[in-house]
Amino acid sequence: EKGGYDYFMLKEIAEQPRAVADTLLGRIDPSGSLTLDEVRISPSELREIDKVVIVACGTAFHAGLIAKYAIEHWTRIPCEVELASEFRYRDPILDGRSLVIAISQSGETMDTLMALRHAREQGSKVLAICNTNGSTIPRESDAVLYTHAGPEVAVASTKAFLTQLVACYLVALYLGQVRGTKWGDEIQAVIKDLSRISEEVERVLETMEPVRALARTLASKNTVLFLGRHVGYPVALEGALKLKELAYMHAEGFAAGELKHGPIALIEEDLPVVVVVPSPRGRSVLHDKIVSNIQEIRARGARTIVIAEEGDETVVPYADHLIRIPATPTLLQPLVATVPLQVFACELATARGNEVDQPRNLAKSVTVE
C-alpha cells in the first residue's frame, strides 16, 4: 500500500501535485471565478465580516500563518492567527461579525475543537478547513471546505499541508471576490496561477536528488536554522518543525529580520542555515533584505542553503548550496518552497536511522488537550 515507496511519507510527498489539483477541482469555474458552494455562509454574511481569526495546531497553524498574508492582502480584513491551545484561554474578542477558520487535517484535534466551540458560543461563524470527511471539527462547524489530500498516514504532515494552503488561498480569494476589493485584477491573475500550480509542484519533485544528497552530508549535525521573510517565515517554521519531528535535531525557524535582535549570536563555523528567498519580482525590497541577511550569516561562517527562484542570480555568490524553485506569485511561493524542506527532513531522518512514518513520542491525531 506504500505504492513502491519505502515510507508513506515519501509516497505522500510524491502525491502532492495530485492532492493540490484535486483540492482545486471544481472550485474554479471556466470563467476564472471561484465557486465555493460548500461554504454555506452566504455572500451577504461574508460581506459583513469585520475580522478573520484562524485557529490551528502544528503544521496546520503554519498554513494559517501563511493564510493571514493572503487574506489581509486580498480582502483588507484584519486577520489574526492563533495556536488553538492558547486561543480560548485568553478570552478572545469575538462576535457575530468574526469569521473563525479552524484548520485541521484529522478534524479531531482537541485543542482546535475546543477553540471552535468557544468561538461558536460567542456567536461567530466557523469555517473548517479539513481533510477528513465527517470528522468532529467539520461536523461542529457552520461550514467546511474539504481538502482533497486523501488519507495521510505518515505522522508528519506533508500533502495535507499543501492542500491546507490551497484551501486558504481559495478562501482568501473568494472573500476578495465576494467583497469586491481593488485587487480584482490581481485576484483573477492569481486564480490562473493557482490553477497551474500543481505542475510547478511536480517540477520541484523532479529536481530533489541534490537536496537528498545534501541532507545525507548533514546527518551528524546537531542544529539547523531556517530563515524566511513574509510568507517565507512560516515556511521556515514548517521546515524546522519537520526536521525536529523526523530527524530529532535542534531546528529553529526565524524571521530573517529578527537575526540581529538575537539569533545571529547562534551562527558559528559550518552551521547549516536554510534561507527561503522571496521572489525578486513583486516585493523586491524583501528580496534585497534577505540577500543582505545571507551575506551577514555567511560572513560569520554559516553554511548557507539557499532556496531561490529560478533565474534569481543575485543569490549565487552567497549560496553554499542552491535549491531552485519555479517562479510563482509571492503569496503562492510556499506551495513550492515547502517541498524541498519536506524532502530534506525525510532524507535526514533516514540517514540518522529514524523511523520516518512513526517518529518517537508523536501521534497522528492529538485528541487530548
Ligand code: F6R
Ligand atoms: C506536523 C503535524 C502536526 C499536526 C497537528 C495538527 O507534521 O502533523 O503538527 O499538523 O497536530 O493536526 P491536525 O491538522 O490533524 O489538526
